Amino acid sequence: MCQPPAVGLSITLSVLAESADASAALVIPSSAVGSHTDIGAVRAFASECDVVTFDHEHVPAEVLAALEADGVILHPSREALVFAQDKLAMRRRLTEIGIACPAWAQVRDAASLQAFGDEVGWPVIVKTPRGYDGKGVRVVGSPDEVADWLSDVARDSAAYAAAASDELLGDELLGDELLGGGPLAAGLLAEEKVDFVRELAMLVVRSPSGQAGAWPVVETVQTGGICTQVLAPAPGLDPELSAVATAAGLRIAGELGVTGVMAVEMFEVRDPQTGNPAYLVNELAMRPHNSGHWTIDGAVTSQFEQHLRAVLDLPLGDTSPRAPWTVMGNVLGGDHPQLYPTYRHLLARDPGLKIHLYGKGVRPGRTIGHVNVSGSDLDDLRARASHASDFLQGVITE
Amino acid sequence: MCQPPAVGLSITLSVLAESADASAALVIPSSAVGSHTDIGAVRAFASECDVVTFDHEHVPAEVLAALEADGVILHPSREALVFAQDKLAMRRRLTEIGIACPAWAQVRDAASLQAFGDEVGWPVIVKTPRGYDGKGVRVVGSPDEVADWLSDVARDSAAYAAAASDELLGDELLGDELLGGGPLAAGLLAEEKVDFVRELAMLVVRSPSGQAGAWPVVETVQTGGICTQVLAPAPGLDPELSAVATAAGLRIAGELGVTGVMAVEMFEVRDPQTGNPAYLVNELAMRPHNSGHWTIDGAVTSQFEQHLRAVLDLPLGDTSPRAPWTVMGNVLGGDHPQLYPTYRHLLARDPGLKIHLYGKGVRPGRTIGHVNVSGSDLDDLRARASHASDFLQGVITE
Numbered sequence: 188m189c190q191p192p193a194v195g196l197s198i199t200l201s202v203l204a205e206s207a208d209a210s211a212a213l214v215i216p217s218s219a220v221g222s223h224t225d226i227g228a229v230r231a232f233a234s235e236c237d238v239v240t241f242d243h244e245h246v247p248a249e250v251l252a253a254l255e256a257d258g259v260i261l262h263p264s265r266e267a268l269v270f271a272q273d274k275l276a277m278r279r280r281l282t283e284i285g286i287a288c289p290a291w292a293q294v295r296d297a298a299s300l301q302a303f304g305d306e307v308g309w310p311v312i313v314k315t316p317r318g319y320d321g322k323g324v325r326v327v328g329s330p331d332e333v334a335d336w337l338s339d340v341a342r343d344s345a346a347y348a349a350a351a352s353d354e355l356l357g358d359e360l361l362g363d364e365l366l367g368g369g370p371l372a373a374g375l376l377a378e379e380k381v382d383f384v385r386e387l388a389m390l391v392v393r394s395p396s397g398q399a400g401a402w403p404v405v406e407t408v409q410t411g412g413i414c415t416q417v418l419a420p421a422p423g424l425d426p427e428l429s430a431v432a433t434a435a436g437l438r439i440a441g442e443l444g445v446t447g448v449m450a451v452e453m454f455e456v457r458d459p460q461t462g463n464p465a466y467l468v469n470e471l472a473m474r475p476h477n478s479g480h481w482t483i484d485g486a487v488t489s490q491f492e493q494h495l496r497a498v499l500d501l502p503l504g505d506t507s508p509r510a511p512w513t514v515m516g517n518v519l520g521g522d523h524p525q526l527y528p529t530y531r532h533l534l535a536r537d538p539g540l541k542i543h544l545y546g547k548g549v550r551p552g553r554t555i556g557h558v559n560v561s562g563s564d565l566d567d568l569r570a571r572a573s574h575a576s577d578f579l580q581g582v583i584t585e
Numbered sequence: 586m587c588q589p590p591a592v593g594l595s596i597t598l599s600v601l602a603e604s605a606d607a608s609a610a611l612v613i614p615s616s617a618v619g620s621h622t623d624i625g626a627v628r629a630f631a632s633e634c635d636v637v638t639f640d641h642e643h644v645p646a647e648v649l650a651a652l653e654a655d656g657v658i659l660h661p662s663r664e665a666l667v668f669a670q671d672k673l674a675m676r677r678r679l680t681e682i683g684i685a686c687p688a689w690a691q692v693r694d695a696a697s698l699q700a701f702g703d704e705v706g707w708p709v710i711v712k713t714p715r716g717y718d719g720k721g722v723r724v725v726g727s728p729d730e731v732a733d734w735l736s737d738v739a740r741d742s743a744a745y746a747a748a749a750s751d752e753l754l755g756d757e758l759l760g761d762e763l764l765g766g767g768p769l770a771a772g773l774l775a776e777e778k779v780d781f782v783r784e785l786a787m788l789v790v791r792s793p794s795g796q797a798g799a800w801p802v803v804e805t806v807q808t809g810g811i812c813t814q815v816l817a818p819a820p821g822l823d824p825e826l827s828a829v830a831t832a833a834g835l836r837i838a839g840e841l842g843v844t845g846v847m848a849v850e851m852f853e854v855r856d857p858q859t860g861n862p863a864y865l866v867n868e869l870a871m872r873p874h875n876s877g878h879w880t881i882d883g884a885v886t887s888q889f890e891q892h893l894r895a896v897l898d899l900p901l902g903d904t905s906p907r908a909p910w911t912v913m914g915n916v917l918g919g920d921h922p923q924l925y926p927t928y929r930h931l932l933a934r935d936p937g938l939k940i941h942l943y944g945k946g947v948r949p950g951r952t953i954g955h956v957n958v959s960g961s962d963l964d965d966l967r968a969r970a971s972h973a974s975d976f977l978q979g980v981i982t983e
Contacts, residue, residue, distance in 0.1 A: 188592070190588070190589070190592055190612070191588070191589030191590075191592055191593070192589075193612075194586070194588055194589055194612045195589070195881075195939070195940065195941040195942070196940065196942065197924075197942035197943075197944050197954075199611065212614075213597065213614065214588070214591075214592045214614065215614065216610075216611065216612065216613065216614045216616070218614070483593075487936075487937055487939075487959075488936070496932070501929060501932055502929065502932040502933035502936065503932075503936065504932070504936050504937070505936040505937040507937070509907055509908070509959075510907070526595075531899060531900065534894065534899055534900040534901075534902070535900035538885075538886070538900065538901065538902050538903040539885050539902070539903040539905070541593070541885075542593065542594065543593040544593070544594065544595035545595070546595050556595075561885075561907075
């Protein structure tokens with residue numbers, strides 16, 4: 188999705204794609220095929236680039252370190268990216284700089300998890316800091332429900348301690364994988380289960396020169412744990428909370444040295460003392476993010492154009508909305524193996540709908556595209572986006 | 586410029602490019618290199634495509650005929666495209682269907698040109714029907730000023746008559762090149778020099794199924810014979826003239842069997858009888874056109890997305906403007922061999938400016954890009970677009 192603005196800005200993109208038929212490789216002439224975990228492939232690719240950026244956070248720390256050693260310019264840098272890769276590092280850093288987060292603890296054993304849960308109330312959320320076997324979050328009512336993870340923590344901690352016996356465990360969150368301890372050497376992240384009003388997201392951008400910008404705070408509507416719609420801006424958002432959340436997003440970007448676009452996923456809560464609207468930061472993503480897809484059609488400068496401008500240290504663009512409301516609807520793979528007939532129908536039904544398909548194969552539950560609709564009647568826009576998403580997925584048939 | 590919407594619509598483009606570093610080849614993975622005049626190259630390329638369309642009108646009739654014989658689907662078709670290729674065919678057909686045009690005549694000798702000029706008043710405009718040595722328009726005060734062209738007309742007419750002695754000259758406007766007469770076998774087009782108020786353009790689209798649409802009529806501001814700005818919609822346009830011009834554009838598309846986007850360049854004039862605003866059609870272009878570049882940022886559906894929808898016979902998109910005004914400013918090559926420093930400056934000066942560069946080498950006078958600005962203050966938008974164009978060209982230096 189960076190290719191369209193790159194065309195206009197006359198920026199030549201190259202992509203290291205996982206396969207020749209990957210979505211990005213289909214639309215970017217200068218594509219190499221290789222794995223982001225293959226140091227040789229990534230170094231060879233990066234040697235041809237002026238600047239390297241990322242469309243996910245899973246590039247291993249040792250690959251990033253090798254690129255930095257080669258003098259490759261990375262945006263975001265390895266130092267910043269770790270806070271999107273490692274949830275314990277993120278929680279610690281955000282807490283240090285005074286950003287509101289859910290109550291949290293770094294736990295390495297059942298006793299510390301029990302103590303945390305007894306303090307904040309059960310159930311609690313337990314997360315593996317770096318994702319783990321594709322699943323890294325559980326809602327648990329007791330330490331028994333993460334006994335398998337705690338056992339791996341013990342194993343990785345021991346391996347780490349053996350490799351670095353004179354270091355204190357827990358002070359090397361950035362280097363745990365490099366040091367051979369394994370992904371759970373630093374333990375698990377336990378968080379209170381937040382009683383939130385709704386979920387918000389804040390999209391900010393920062394350039395290497397330090398220019399920064401923010402789009403309006405949006406609401407991310409979740410259905411069954413999946414973001415189905417984004418409402419831009421967040422309807423009825425308290426202006427004070429909007430200002431505070433925006434300031435928090437910009438502060439995170441500056442303090443963490445983020446370069447490029449960053450999405451800050453937040454919970455809207457009520458302050459337990461005052462009852463006023465407040466935020467708690469849930470997750471960070473240092474790249475263009477699903478919660479910002481509305482900007483492609485709904486803002487003067489899209490998150491993809493802005494990310495390109497930022498990582499190339501070009502002046503940033505205007506983040507103003509183009510319409511009073513824009514609704515983004517995610518399209519999940521469903522019952523239609525062939526999208527074309529439904530897609531034709533939708534184009535005919537709603538000439539104002541902007542459809543963005545990703546050129547991916549259709550698999551149930553996989554995000555295969557999104558739609559944007561802009562205008563002044565939010566209820567109408569939500570209905571149109573819902574219809575389009577449901578129809579493309581096969582949930583409805585007319 | 587079709588590549589960005591193709592990415593979103595999941596349409597795979599291929600381009601037959603004149604060289605590997607042509608603008609389109611730089612951004613479209615599936616590119617072949619070859620000349621549009623090379624029948625073999627074009628046939629081989631077309632055999633891999635579902636639909637073939639054009640970004641200029643210069644594909645020779647014999648190449649189009651060969652593609653049709655191969656069963657290739659062409660949009661626009663050869664039958665429609667001839668009216669954009671051959672100005673005599675265009676004038677005759679428009680006159681037949683009642684579209685207002687400047688007074689015109691098909692002339693084959695000095696006497697007929699003299700008679701036409703004496704009737705409508707000198708000077709008159711003389712055009713070669715199909716372009717000729719790169720220059721095909723002259724403003725002349727007497728037949729002597731096109732004596733060279735008239736001599737070629739005599740030569741080509743004689744060659745045509747020898748090849749098809751039982752046919753009447755002039756009834757074979759479509760086939761003159763095929764029949765071996767040469768490009769001027771049908772003579773020249775003479776037109777009155779119109780005393781116009783301003784120049785307008787009308788952008789329409791029509792699909793093979795017959796669905797059609799139109800964007801608002803725009804003003805094309807000319808400076809020294811070059812279009813420097815497009816104002817969308819045309820400021821202060823009489824609503825009646827807007828409706829009549831739009832109806833004319835749609836009627837031309839339908840009657841000529843146009844598929845895809847068509848630009849109708851018009852003069853705004855005063856009706857000599859009533860003094861009311863009226864139009865005269867100047868030129869047709871059957872493709873996305875410079876006068877429609879404002880739609881990339883200024884309309885819900887851009888001319889490039891719409892052209893793709895139309896030639897694939899997909900339902901057409903909403904042509905509504907996204908803002909009260911959009912101003913497009915052409916960027917001409919000038920004194921800056923390297924655009925990058927000026928481009929950086931402009932991005933910083935005007936974060937709301939949308940810059941579209943074409944990846945072409947900078948040559949004085951060559952169109953190398955355009956800028957769009959949208960908003961509610963037309964004077965401000967015009968000033969911003971002028972500054973950007975002039976600064977990129979080097980006319981001003983700050």
